[in-house]
């Protein structure tokens with residue numbers, strides 16, 4: 001047995017070493033260094049090639065037909081700037097291989113270096129195919145052009161490769177055949193390289209350019225007086241229409257189309273023939289494959305006017321794909337070394353503990369008259385699952401009732417019985433390990449499962465009982481309710497969710513709305529305001545901490561949701577993914593308000609406090625977002641310490657099918673969150689039950705641990721990089737009373753008319769409660785909240801204290817009247 005354990009440990013050690021080696025080679029640092037080395041080598045070879053043009057002749061006799069080993073001994077004798085190795089390499093590449101096309105090898109190597117250093121995001125496969133094709137073509141081309149001069153020069157511009165190839169071609173298909181082959185190959189390469197090639201060729205082959213020129217000349221010769229045109233129209237046309245140098249360009253076409261649209265109706269009358277003639281070529285281009293359509297007889301009505309109006313026909317795909325990351329194209333994702341490594345990724349197995357526990361479980365059950373047919377243990381990071389098969393005839397409910405007895409016999413704080421295990425035909429007993437292991441965020445973020453996942457909003461939150469990384473797609477969840485008693489790992493869990501997303505999503509693709517009434521949980525993320533946060537236009541802080549601002553922000557999110565729906569309908573897209581795909585392929589017109597839509601994840605911490613202070617006012621936007629926002633990429637995470645039914649109401653529950661429960665104090669709380677007991681039997685410290693929409697049973701997961709210094713390192717890393725000019729601005733929300741939402745400072749010179757009355761009420765009642773003001777004066781929450789802010793600014797009440805009423809700082813009416821007088 002001992003041998004077996006040692007063997008297993010050895011295997012584990014071996015695996016973790018292998019993992020370490022793999023991590024080393026795939027790590028950010030290694031990639032960067034490799035990229036740097038490749039770039040330096042590229043520059044060196046580039047210098048060798050350039051030098052070859054000047055020194056190749058002198059070096060020729062010294063290096064030709066001499067092996068490199070002999071040359072190295074003869075160090076220093078060559079003139080090439082890069083020494084004997086450079087001279088040899090340049091001679092090899094230039095003369096013996098591909099000639100001057102060899103620079104394309106450097107082009108590809110440079111691209112590899114830049115990609116590894118994260119300086120560019122080109123597709124290496126495309127670069128490789130382009131470089132390889134042009135290398136062969138270029139070599140053949142230069143050899144063919146300069147074939148006569150080969151004997152008289154030290155430099156073979158096409159290299160020996162091109163020289164032999166062009167000789168073979170000329171012998172087989174003759175000079176004209178070789179020229180045609182070269183032209184054909186060049187055009188094929190150009191077609192694969194640029195989307196503009198085909199329209200360009202269509203224009204050339206249909207002699208469109210010639211017709212344009214003729215028309216242009218004709219109109220000049222006829223010298224027909226120009227119809228009066230609006231200045232703007234005239235100027236723009238001159239800028240856009242250059243028939244002589246005409247190249248197909250959809251962007252230009254669109255601009256022309258707009259100009260046409262701006263034209264007053266009478267400007268388009270048939271008598272202004274020259275205008276139409278001037279525009280004739282536009283129809284031709286719009287239907288490049290059908291030159292007949294573009295005659296003046298068509299009346300010049302179709303393309304220019306219709307395209308901008310009909311979203312379906314808007315198509316700028318010739319411009320290539322829109323890159324949403326372009327603004328922050330240098331953005332570098334946080335590296336894995338910012339996270340701490342707490343565990344080896346492997347669970348340590350304590351055989352003695354396992355056997356002892358098995359024995360005790362068996363014994364306890366036997367004491368209650370339950371015999372077991374078999375027992376099997378699966379060791380997780382913090383909990384071990386013992387699966388038992390009782391002998392025939394045992395009632396399951398009987399075992400379920402023994403939770404406390406088994407816990408007592410195992411001296412365990414909490415055990416959880418799952419009877420029966422879904423889909424397994426066994427009964428599971430989860431027992432906490434004596435030595436629980438911390439699951440580091442590093443181990444889940446660096447896992448292959450996470451790195452290779454293709455979820456839209458991937459969250460790797462921890463490890464299951466079988467030590468597998470547990471992941472879910474927030475897009476599918478689509479909203480999440482997180483609950484757990486204080487100190488059981490809720491904040492760490494929220495940070496783990498945010499961290500996962502930061503490791504996978506570019507700032508262009510994701511924005512967070514953070515609501516944090518405790519004021520301490522999310523303040524750390526302020527540093528990434530201009531990268532990842534969304535806020536109200538006039539909010540001075542990116543993290544929402546005041547209930548009034550929370551109401552305004554969530555209502556603004558509802559407006560954002562509605563706006564996004566309008567865009568989706570306009571684009572005939574069913575969801576944000578389809579919409580963004582259309583936008584990226586430039587089939588949506590930005591001038592009609594279309595834009596790339598980032599996902600928005602709204603995280604509301606201490607939701608219970610907000611419900612206590614704002615009640616329906618906050619519940620309403622939350623319910624609307626939860627019910628509808630999924631399709632437009634807005635997802636919500638609600639977290640609360642107090643999972644009672646007043647907070648997690650039926651409406652909230654029905655809209656949040658996915659839930660996470662950390663340890664809670666009672667079975668009732670567990671039922672409130674998960675609809676089943678069990679969360680009360682968790683062991684804390686990140687131990688949780690996750691119910692993801694679609695699954696009937698919650699999964700037990702040990703939450704990954706991410707410490708505040710780690711989060712700090714990540715936000716510092718992100719925050720130090722180039723950012724957008726501002727946070728993502730949500731639409732302005734006009735609150736009750738017609739005032740716009742504001743999180744700015746309070747102006748006491750502009751007090752609410754009810755200010756004095758409200759102050760008296762608060763001081764007489766000695767209760768700093770917003771809802772009291774609301775009730776007494778029959779006003780909405782927003783106005784009451786603003787009044788409370790003014791009372792705070794005047795020093796009548798203390799600061800916001802979560803669910804508790806504010807402290808009243810003025811003890812009697814006399815003191816208050818004095819203060820009110822001083823404000824006048």
Ligand SMILES: Nc1ncnc2c1ncn2[C@@H]1O[C@H](COP(=O)(O)OP(=O)(O)OP(=O)(O)O)[C@@H](O)[C@H]1O
Nearest residue numbers: 485486487488489490491492641685686703704705
């Ligand atoms: N996943 C985890 N792994 C290991 N330890 C954890 C984990 N999560 C939390 N802990 C421990 O529990 C402590 C409390 O966690 P956390 O601050 O997340 O609790 P909380 O539920 O947010 O509490 P509160 O609601 O009072 O803010 C942490 O400081 C840490 O020591």
